[in-house]
Amino acid sequence: MDYKVPANTRIGHVHLKVSDIDKSLAFYQGLLGFEIMQRYGSQAVFISAGGYHHHIGLNTWYSRNAPPAPQHSAGLFHTAILYPTRRDLAIVLKRLIDAKYPLTGASDHGVSEAIYLDDPDSNGVELYWDKPRNLWPFDANGQLQMVTEPLDLKGLLSEI
Numbered sequence: 008m009d010y011k012v013p014a015n016t017r018i019g020h021v022h023l024k025v026s027d028i029d030k031s032l033a034f035y036q037g038l039l040g041f042e043i044m045q046r047y048g049s050q051a052v053f054i055s056a057g058g059y060h061h062h063i064g065l066n067t068w069y070s071r072n073a074p075p076a077p078q079h080s081a082g083l084f085h086t087a088i089l090y091p092t093r094r095d096l097a098i099v100l101k102r103l104i105d106a107k108y109p110l111t112g113a114s115d116h117g118v119s120e121a122i123y124l125d126d127p128d129s130n131g132v133e134l135y136w137d138k139p140r141n142l143w144p145f146d147a148n149g150q151l152q153m154v155t156e157p158l159d160l161k162g163l164l165s166e167i
Contacts, residue, residue, distance in 0.1 A: 023130055042058070093120065118153055
């Protein structure tokens with residue numbers, strides 16, 4: 008196959024099945040700070056950052072009051088939310104710490120710094136920022152060499 012997706016293509020949004028809209032909004036709106044763009048009663052809501060029509064859709068069409076999907080089955084691993092700066096990531100980390108919200112991990116990937124957690128329905132969430140490209144780790148042949156190293160959370164928090 009010679010076709011390659013155009014370089015300026017972006018992932019537009021993710022739409023998640025959740026068990027309870029209000030519980031999910033407490034996380035995505037109340038804790039992470041997304042704004043509601045449109046709500047369909049207790050069945051669906053579309054939320055965004057900065058007034059985009061929606062970055063995340065949440066619905067209960069097939070999942071109202073359902074248990075989380077089994078961890079060891081096919082499905083979404085996590086939704087990644089890209090913050091514009093390291094300071095922005097530090098601010099949301101502080102919000103999570105202040106709320107005593109549990110993290111499932113925190114990593115420096117060489118190209119980015121990431122915080123991992125689960126939403127109220129056990130959907131994985133990655134909160135991250137990309138380092139400037141000139142800091143990305145490349146080998147002598149110019150191949151990207153991503154890593155998974157512990158993230159210095161104290162260093163990240165020093166941004167605020």
